[in-house]
Amino acid sequence: MKRILFPICSFFITVSYAQQNSDMQMNKFIDNLMSKMTVDEKIGQLNLPSAGDFTTGQAKNSNIGESIKEGKVGGLFNIKSVAKIKDIQHIAVEDSRLKIPLLFGMDVIHGYETQFPIPLQLSCSWDTALIKKTAQVAAREASADGICWTYSPMVDIARDPRWGRVAEGSGEDPFLGSAIAKAMVEGYQGNGTYSSNENIMACVKHYALYGGVEAGRDYNTVDMSHITMYNDYFPPYKAAVDAGVGSIMASFNVVDYVPATGNKWLLTDVLRKQWGFKGFVVSDYTGVMEMTQHGLGDLQQVSALALKAGLDMDMVSEGFLTTLKKSLKEGKISQSDIDDACKRILEAKYKLGLFQNPYKYCDEQRAKTEIFTPANKEFSKQVAEQSMVLLKNAHQLLPLKASENIAVIGPLADAANQMGGTWSVAANLDDYGSVYQAIKKYVGTKGNVLYAQGSNLVEDSVMQERVTMFGKSISRGGKSDAELLNEALNVANKSDIIVTALGESAEFSGESSSRSNIGIPHVQEHLLKALLKTGKPVVLLLFNGRPLTISWEAKNVPAILDVWFGGTEAGKAIAETLFGKSNPSGKLTMTFPQNVGQIPLYYNHLNTGRPLADGHWFEKFRSNYLDVSNDAVYPFGYGLSYTAFKYGKMQLSDTILKGNQTLKASVSLTNTGKYDGREIVQLYIRDMVGSIARPVEELKGFQKIFLKAGETKTVTFNITVDNLKFYNSDLKYDWESGQFNIMIGSNAKDVQSQMIEWNK
Incomplete structure (x- = not known):
């Protein structure tokens, strides 16, 4: 027995000593470096400005280049390409006094150039191994292009689909959300040592409670009990911390009436003291500055508040850079407040290996060979197939036969640039294919595929511009609604079956994309009803970044496949699923309400003292509505298959x-x-x-x-x-x-x- 146990104990002792030795080396290095730093240089490490973009070779002479030389920048974000990042890193390690390398971050939310399904769709796969691999592939591509830090995963629990950012998260459940948070952190960071240049630092967001904004309106107030926080909203953040996440982003909202960015209870008492988080905390975009709008004081006051609360890095506001030295002189903060934050930023750079090799993530050969590869695109297609949700399939209408005459109709049917969904920052939209193109290619000469736009995305052209931003425009074509509808009906009458591509555009959801009405836009609904009146069988391909109120559609459309926004290979994945080459297996991770009046509607609710009996719609003096049942259109965990x-x-x-x-x-x-x-x-x-x-x-x-x-x-x-x-x-x-x-x-x-x- 002793011979068996001894080597096991020795192994753990060796690992412990190795870790201690590594920590000692890191601490010695950073302590030595900090002993040489001025107060200004320490504060500079806490500054994360918005750099904009550069043409290679121009950065050195820009304003940001001068700031880097002076040691006033700790990192930059959303700069794309090895050449540009290497150029800027060169300024930091060659032209600044202490030659401290920069962090380079990016919103790698659901893939880099190879885009995977939006996170809400990804969660519908319920496959943590698959999800982990998407993060691994995203990290491999991003790191090949110079990125060492991603602002992902977003793990906010959300029970209100009016909030546009539900598209970025994993739905309403803390247990599933925690499993996905862990998988994504491990996918990005590997074993957490960053020994490989294929691993990047994750940044879990938005800490905390951002998914609980009132009325589903982005950036709005959050107010909830501590019991609800700990049981329902905190678990995914804690799971990410337990998985070793390297950084955390503070949320915009208040927590107990204090903005998260300056909330000491949240950032220090819970995060560091209760959960043992060892990494650094960064604000969200202008999060420090925005505390002035909450009524917490001027920029100097809120910057001091944030630093003392436990915020380490100021994104864009430059409140730290411009006010902390003054606050130090006035005794409003201490030198140790600055030192603690600076040390955590330097530790992150040390752990990433940037002090040993500032150009670790600047391998131009990797950039040429490891981004947007055929293997990555094929994997993206597989993920899209496994995360679509079959909501209805009356009389086994699906899968289709390729030999039929098929009409493909709808404003999203031939809109390739919408397939990636929101937050496709690094993607090249020209690389996508549309649903119509993919169906036509799949059918080939076996059948006949016809197309019509059928309607505009929405009635209002100004509204359409709001929801088709960032290079994702959809042409209105100059035709009237009546002309578009007549074209669609002519095509429909020549077909055996109608496939409609309707719902939201890519930017209908995401940040600052809250909706008070979450149904299919009226002009599209009018098209759908007209197509159903033809008597031809209709398949609805539902594009959406949130649960939609599709009560009428659920009753009247024979087949509904929720395709969400599937990424780079979405069109091909949809085509192969429609024709049965792939069998849908996704299940919902957010409840679909009948109407917005039911919101928030979620499965894991508390009971009432007067619950409605099962199977009943209405009972007087019970907890129910006069005009609609308590039921969801589709409950949490719901999803069909072509088989039984x-x-x-x-x-x-x-x-x-x-x-x-x-x-x-x-x-x-x-x-x-x-x-x-x-x-x-x-x-x-x-x-x-x-x-x-x-x-x-x-x-x-x-x-x-x-x-x-x-x-x-x-x-x-x-x-x-x-x-x-x-x-x-x-x-x-x-x-x-x-x-x-x-x-x-x-x-x-x-x-x-x-x-x-x-x-x-």
């Missing part, structure tokens, strides 16, 4: 448990259809009696299972007391004895359940 899955009866290893036992919950799953396919089996638990009110159900496990037609597999979940823990009224994280309802099913609504008792 039959769930056997759930089996539990025990119904009475004690202490740290493990409960095994199993169910047999059979593919009873004609197609091979994937099913996402979901485990939910309800704590029936607690010291505080507990949600009606909570996701606590999921498995994505592939089954060939006719195949059966047994799916087993191992449930421990960790799955029962929550933050109580004292914010203590623990579990309580009592009854628990164990549920397994295909979505949050369609589950089978069994009661157990579990005591300490």
